[in-house]
Amino acid sequence: MAEILNLVGSKIRDYRKAKGLSQDQLAELCGFHFSYIGGVERGERNISLENLAKIAETLKVEPKVFFDFNHSFVQPPSDKKEAALQEVLTLLQAKELRHIQMTKKLLMEIFKTFPRQ
Template sequence: MSNVLELVGARIREIRKSKGLTQDQLAEISQFHYSYIGGVERGERNVSLENLAKIADALQVKLSLFFDYEEPKSSAVDSELDEIIYLLSKRDVKQIRMVKNIMLEIFDQLPLNREE
């Protein structure tokens, strides 16, 4: 069985790739060296919670998503929803309601497309 460093590292790699980022790009956004990001993704680095938070912020996801490795979210829809949730989490209730109302107006104009 893999250890937690490998599992979290694999989740970070999966999320990074789903967002179309290279290790170099993630390193630049999160202000780490690319070799550090590589070591984290391979489970070779015992990364601190502060550094995980910086990486999560750079990927625009919740920190807890790195620990969701039993049921990995690999679909594009999940990735987009995670990004929307992250963006909304930075706003106050009034702004969230405003965004919700705008979304409802937009959805009223669009046909319902469900991929099943």
Template sequence: MNEDREVLKLVGARIRALRKEKGYSQESLGEKGGFHFSYIGQIERGEKNVSLVNLAKIAESLEVNLIQLFAYVDEEFEVTEDEKQIKEIVQLLRDSNSEHIRTAKNVVKGILM
């Protein structure tokens, strides 16, 4: 049961981080997704076992892909320099257009194969 709560807290912390990154209050995020601000607070504190449908609404309101809500880093997990570099590359790709993504894919394939 503690492991269940830990997942809820990690996802909630990720939602909080993304919300703050966007400059949204709990109230404004709630309004965008059709939720009461107290519900957003409960999710962020890991107190609510939120449904996948509601997570999708929250992701849409934050203007991120659903998978990004699960892209948290456990504080106990030490992030290596390689992991930091990979995260930076992924962010660069997310910010790129389709043509640049295809080019980057071909370059990486050429280097690794």
């Protein structure tokens, strides 16, 4: 059980830092005691679903992101181009190497048809 607490806590820490918030600031925004967030992030606290939802809402993410252990944390995109690139990367990460290489070849052929910039 401790493993999932550490994994979820680590995800919360990543998203908190990406938003530029301290543990104290996040705790205050969520209505928690200042030491609570630190305990959650270190995997020392068994966070309730209600509190997880408060943290997710404050960080403006879906609660499910805290349970995506198959992918490393990726900084939330700051603009539309970065968001589109992140979507493509996410799609490719789930594919086999040969499919990624095939996709690369297809993209190279498609890009040849675009006007030069």
